[in-house]
Amino acid sequence: MGKSVVDIFPRSEAVPKQFQLSNPTEQREYLLNGQLVIWKGVLAPVTSPIFLCDETGEEHQVVLGSAPQLDAEAAHEALHSAVSAYDKGRGLWPTMRVSERIDRVEQFLVRMREQRGEVVNLLMWEIGKSLKDAQKEFDRTCDYIVETVDALKELDRASSRFELKEGVLGQIRRVPLGVALCMGPYNYPLNETFTTLIPALIMGNTVVFKPAKLGVLLLRPLLAAFRDSFPAGVINVIYGRGQDTVSPLMASGNVDIFAFIGTHKVANTLKKLHPRPHRLRSVLGLDAKNPAVVLQNANLDIAVEEAVTGALSFNGQRCTALKLFFVHQRIVEDFLERLSARIGSLRPGMPWDEGVGLTPLPEPGKIEYLQQLLSDALEKGAKVINPNGGDSNHSFFYPAIVSPVTPEMRLFREEQFGPLIPVVPYESLHDVIEHITCSDYGQQLSIFGEDPSEVGRLVDACVNQVARININTQCQRGPDSYPFTGRKDSAEGTLSVADALRAFSIRSVVATRFTKSNKHLVKQIIEGRESKFLSTDYLL
Structure with a gap:
């Protein structure tokens, strides 16, 4: 295990003063x-994913308090x-x-x-x-x-x-x-x-x-x-x-x-x-297993940088995270080498540490689940590519690049929602398209490539399978003015700033025949402000 993982948790006195907590909070309201x-x-205990070392060096999970x-x-x-x-x-x-x-x-x-x-x-x-x-x-x-x-x-x-x-x-x-x-x-x-x-x-x-x-x-x-x-x-x-x-x-x-x-x-x-x-x-x-397709003509500098942020922002705990990488066989070794080096530059630590890129995971049982996915992949022929990949300490799990991942492995199908990066080498783009088509999930897809013909063909093959296709960039929700949704098991309804207003409302109509008397009646209602619905007010 890498030294950074062993020593990931600090002593209590090392927590900066401005981020220290007072006594545990008992919330009853x-x-x-x-x-x-x-x-x-009854109150439910609230714990932190952060452990602190006491004077003996023993690590204790921080208890934040309790909630109703x-x-x-x-x-x-x-x-x-x-x-x-x-x-x-x-x-x-x-x-x-x-x-x-x-x-x-x-x-x-x-x-x-x-x-x-x-x-x-x-x-x-x-x-x-x-x-x-x-x-x-x-x-x-x-x-x-x-x-x-x-x-x-x-x-x-x-x-x-x-x-x-x-x-x-x-x-x-x-x-x-x-x-x-x-x-x-x-x-x-x-x-x-x-x-x-x-x-x-x-x-x-x-x-x-x-x-x-x-x-x-x-x-x-x-x-x-x-x-x-x-x-x-x-x-x-x-x-x-x-x-x-x-x-x-x-x-x-x-x-x-x-x-x-x-x-x-x-x-x-x-x-x-x-x-x-x-x-x-x-x-x-809902769930997502967003794939990234790295074509053989992709700019690997861009692909690797987007892969790191796409797969590991907030330790991969995002529905929009990149969770399965299809990389062309001709460039997969180069891609893995660069990705491994880039992950090695990320700083593990506590949330308040300057420049921290990897932090503890909050969900109970998450480390055990990630280890199960990793063990299953290794038993079926995959390898951990990067140094210290998969090492853990309490709630901290060091990212692991896993390759070659195949459809028989759980990591190929299940949404890991954490810092595991499965890489699937491919030769035929047809096989990749077939997987995306048959997947139970359809939130987003990222395509990395420079050939307009190949990128365009892949867009057309997948645009009816996922709700958003990102070209040479990671999957993401923003900007909030863009629709955010999914197909299949990934979503129901659409969110964006404007779409959300429609999602939580329904259109209603007040109508009348356009006669002189009705026109006069409506005008009196508006001018006398007799109705909150019928109004020509212009909001500034």
Whole structure:
């Protein structure tokens, strides 16, 4: 084992003062009907992927605190609060003017920005995200909220006019759907959660929000901001095991929108619990096994650099990560050599270390799972290409380039969601296309090559198999104005700043025959501001 892996965890006194934590946090409050309610039941421990050495050199996992482990009764209270606040579409929030809802969201953003330092620090300690990436996630989330407000203003401006078609005068606006259940992933517990939560709220839906299984405490600093920015019952935050909380909520039939980022197996199980599935709008970001195809004429300097960031940003714990590399047989040795050298330049360490490129993994059991995938591949003929590849220490796993990977290996099929880089040498592009076509997943694909004929042919062969093709660059979500979705088992619905607003709403029309009396009536309603729906207001 490499010395850097053995000595990866520091002594307690080596933690920079500005990032040190106080005593473990016992969180008992959760947000219910506009109040921070104290939970008197069982608490779930919250641990960090970071271990610290004591004076004897022994390494101990850091205990960050505890969070409420609500039961089904508490979860139903939260759902009842959201249902009551929506009041079948007649509640204060769903009938509020768009400009007023925007004001509330902007108030929340001001309060949220005040908590940047604490949230960023908890992102590092709870999920092992580097300081730079934690700051980026927080700031990108704030930017997303601003962009969402701008997109809604633009959408509302387009809806502020009337249309006259075939003698019928009408106004078409988007209105909320009902009660949304929002659940985000642990790898982006702030950003990806808010890409569904904020659009759901701003379009007038009420929300029950359950944080990810990891990254729980980092949302605590925002609870008061939610409470103070939105009317009672509009947003309710629950904690606990999904089987105890989420399953009963779905089975109740009172959830109108299911916004979930996780595995397709969990999504399928939860959706089946809903007694009226035709009334459930689903917005799902699910599994992905994004391939990269490195053609024989590829610029290897570009391909290798994009491979490293694509496969190992946040240790490969991204749905958009590159998870399977098809490399042409003629260049595979050169590619592996360069990739190995580039990985060797990455700095392992703690999230606050300057220039750190590899950090501990937060998910319990993850190291054992990665070792199982690696052992299976080695038993079936693959080799670890890079020095120290696969070495581990507690929650830290050093990246391993594994080649040649074949379809018989688990690593070829399963989404590793971690720092394993499977490389499949190929001769015939037909075989690669066949795999992409037959794959259960269809989120994204990266193509690396310089021959326009070959790249163009591969684009045409795959554009109906995946939702996004990236040429000479890694797979990625951004920019947020681009649609983010997937085919097959990878997604349901489409997210982008504008698409999310549509995903959490439905178009509604008010129409009348274009007669003199009706025209006069509509004009009086608008001029007297007798309706919040019928309006020609232009949002600035």
